[in-house]
Amino acid sequence: MKKILVALLVLILLAVAGVGGAFWYAQKAVTTPHASADATPKEFIVKKGASARSLGQQLQAQGFLDDARVWRFHLWRRGSLNVKAGRFMLSPTSSVEQLATALEGPPLPEDVPFAMIEGWRLRDTDQVLAAQGLIKPGEYIAAASRSELFKAPFPLPTRGLEGYLYPETYGIVVEGFKVEAFIQRQLETFRARFYDAHKAEIDKSGRSLHDIVVMASMLEREEPMPSQRPLVAGILWKRVDKGFALGVDATSRYELAEWNDRKEFLKRLRDKSDPxxxxxxxxxxxxxxxxxxxxxxxxxxxxTKSDFLYYLHDAQRILRPSRNAQEHEALRAKYNVY
Structure with a gap:
């Protein structure tokens, strides 16, 4: 009987030691930084109505921790976790304890979409940003005119960043909006969308990046069909190389306060001194x-290389190219384009 009691006591002690060891292991796992090859902070979204316990599986699935049970253990030890719905920036190398602390903090401010339309000038973007109360009128133009404030892996024109600030919809945080930071984002988007993927091709083209941007800005306004723009580009580059005037009327609209001000546009067309x-x-x-x-x-x-040297658009905005001045004049008469 005595031997049985001794054996039972040993089993109980081993069980207690096992529980204690497991508890020690779990507690250590809570405070140990997570092993991750990438320490770059990542966005983590807490959905409305999500419980603190349910976040463990989500954190594990997104690579912030290895075992959701450690998360549940930490919650049990804490007693509660006050998490609000929203977006959080979390480090993949954080410990479970640090993740919980971060998720109890305030979520990131909600961003709102800002749609910058293709073809917009600096003044157009400035006007809309000011109308939305994000800047004072002229603040965007002033910042974008100081190229030295910004960084890029390509030369930035000294006269300003017109053409280099990529048009797309950006998520912006209204509170604490910084116009310089926004412009830097636009420059980086230009780099990501175009420059990085085509740098070698640009270098071999025989054209400078700036000349390509200037040409592209005219194509954006001149040809509504993207599929036709390479053909128009071929015609315009040919005219540049031959020393012909381009005849792109959109250039005479550039400095107008209102792009579609026809009266001022016609005045500009008559001004031969206008650069x-x-x-x-x-x-x-x-x-x-x-x-x-x-x-x-x-x-x-x-x-696109072609025999064409002229083009026009008819009333339906359909491109009508021609090889010489005679054909061009015939098309002008046919479609009543003057």
Missing amino acids: WNSRTRVGLPPGPIGAPTVDSLLAALRP
Whole structure:
């Protein structure tokens, strides 16, 4: 009987030791940083109505921890966890304890969409940002005119960043909006959408990046069909190389307060001293006339060769190219385009 009691006591002690060991292991796992090859913070979303306990599986699935049971153990030890719905930036190398602390903090501010339309000029973006109360009027133009404030792996034009601020919908945080940070994001988007993937091709093209951007900005306004832009680019580059005036009327609209102000536009067309008047001035205009999309940038980089030297658009905006001045004039008369 005595031997049985001794054996039972030994089993009880072993069980207690096992529980104690498991408890020690779990507690150590809570405070040990998570082993991750990538320490870059990542966004973690807590959905509305999600319980603290349910987040363990989500954290494990997204690579923030290895075992959701350690998360549940930590919650049991804490007693509660006050988590709000929203977006959080978490480090994949955080310990479970650090993850819980971060998730009890305030979520990231909600961003709102800001749609920058293709072809917009700096003044157009400035106007909309000001109308939304994000900046004071002129603040965006002033910042974008100081190229030295920004970084890029390509030369930035000294006269300003027109054409290099990529047009797309950006998520922005209204509170604490910084115009310089927003412009840097736009530059980085230009790099990601176009420059990085095509740097070698740009270098071999025989054209500078800036000239390609200038051409692309005209294509964005000149040709509504992206599929036709390479053909128009081929015609315009040919005119540049031959020393012909481009005749891109959009350039004469560039400095207008309102793009569609026809009265002021016609006045500009008659001004032969205007450096933006591409009916009378040969070569490219002084700079980009707006923000081109990647379709226009690629068209400027990869123009289609053809026999055409002129083009126009009919009333339905259909492209009508021609090989010489006689054909061009015939098309003008046919479609009543003057």
